[in-house]
Amino acid sequence: MRVFVTGATGFVGSAVVQELINAGHQVLGLARSEENAKSLIAAGAKAHRGDLEDLDSLRSGVAASDGVIHTGFVHDFSRFKECCEIDRLAINAMGEALAGSDRPLIITSGIGILRIPDRLATEEDIPAASSPNPRIASELAANALAEKGVRVAILRLPPTVHGAGDHGFVPILIGIAREKGISVYKEEGANSWPAVHRKDAAKLYRLALEKAPAGIVRYHAVAEEGIAFREIAEEIGKGLNVPAVSKSVEEANEHFSWFAHFAGMDCAASSQQTKAILGWSPEQPGLIEDLDKGGYFKI
Known part of the structure; x- marks a missing residue:
C-alpha cells in the first residue's frame, strides 16, 4: 500500500514511517522543509513538500496514495485553540479528497479529551460536542467525514508517548523540575496518566490502516492504563537527584504555570477493545522503566 503520512518526521510519525516500510508499504511523507525531505528519503520514504496549512498539498498527497495516516499537529501550546482549528481543516481537506473511495484515513486524537469519572475510559466513549477542550475538533471532523462515507479511524494517544527522542509532556515536567529544584505532584498525586512507547504506537497505526473497517472506529494506543502522577514525579526526582514534593492544588498550579x-x-x-480487534500487543518498555534508563535526564 502507498501511504501518505503527515507529521512524517516527527517523534511519532517517524516511527510510523519506519514501521510501514518494515511491513512492506511505500510511504509518501509530508515534508515542510528541504531538511525534512532529505530525512524522509534517507529513511526509505518519498517526500511530498507542503504543510498542514497548505490544504492543496494535503489533497495532492492524498490523491497519490492508497491510504492516509495523519500524525501531524502544530505543537504550539501558546495558540492551542488555533492549532486545533488547523488540524480540523487539514482533516476535512484530506477526508474530502478520500470521499467516494474505500481508502482509509487514520487520524490522531488524545485520551486526554475523555474525562470519565470512576472508571477507565474506553474506545466507545465519545467526547461531548460541547466540551471546552478545543482538541475535540479533530474527532468532530472525523465524525462528519464518516457521515459522508469516508472510511476513518480515530487513534487516541495517551498524554505520554515515550521513547528515545521524546520532547513531549515528560520532558516538560523534567525541565520544570530541573529549573525549580523540586519534582512536584498535586496533593496525593493520585491522578493518573496512561502511556505508550512510540514504537508500540507506530505498530498500532499500521494495524489500524490495514484493518480499519468501513465507517468509523476508535482505537486506544494505551500500553499502561494509568500511572499515578506521584510515581512519575518521584522517578523524575530520582533522575534529577531532587526531592519529589506534594503541593496543594493552588501551589501546584503556581508551580506548573501554563x-x-x-x-x-x-x-x-x-x-482492551483495540487489542482484541486488531491483535495489538505492546512489547516495548513501560514509562517508568524508560525513565529509569536515564536517557531522559541527559542535557
Whole structure:
C-alpha cells in the first residue's frame, strides 16, 4: 500500500514511517522543509513538500496514495485553540479528497479529551460536542467525514508517548523540575496518566490502516492504563537527584504555570477493545522503566 503520512518526521510519525516500510508499504511523507525531505528519503520514504496549512498539498498527497495516516499537529501550546482549528481543516481537506473511495484515513486524537469519572475510559466513549477542550475538533471532523462515507479511524494517544527522542509532556515536567529544584505532584498525586512507547504506537497505526473497517472506529494506543502522577514525579526526582514534593492544588498550579492543566489530568484508559480487534500487543518498555534508563535526564 502507498501511504501518505503527515507529521512524517516527527517523534511519532517517524516511527510510523519506519514501521510501514518494515511491513512492506511505500510511504509518501509530508515534508515542510528541504531538511525534512532529505530525512524522509534517507529513511526509505518519498517526500511530498507542503504543510498542514497548505490544504492543496494535503489533497495532492492524498490523491497519490492508497491510504492516509495523519500524525501531524502544530505543537504550539501558546495558540492551542488555533492549532486545533488547523488540524480540523487539514482533516476535512484530506477526508474530502478520500470521499467516494474505500481508502482509509487514520487520524490522531488524545485520551486526554475523555474525562470519565470512576472508571477507565474506553474506545466507545465519545467526547461531548460541547466540551471546552478545543482538541475535540479533530474527532468532530472525523465524525462528519464518516457521515459522508469516508472510511476513518480515530487513534487516541495517551498524554505520554515515550521513547528515545521524546520532547513531549515528560520532558516538560523534567525541565520544570530541573529549573525549580523540586519534582512536584498535586496533593496525593493520585491522578493518573496512561502511556505508550512510540514504537508500540507506530505498530498500532499500521494495524489500524490495514484493518480499519468501513465507517468509523476508535482505537486506544494505551500500553499502561494509568500511572499515578506521584510515581512519575518521584522517578523524575530520582533522575534529577531532587526531592519529589506534594503541593496543594493552588501551589501546584503556581508551580506548573501554563502546564498545570496537563499536570492535573486524570485520564486512565483501557485498550482492551483495540487489542482484541486488531491483535495489538505492546512489547516495548513501560514509562517508568524508560525513565529509569536515564536517557531522559541527559542535557
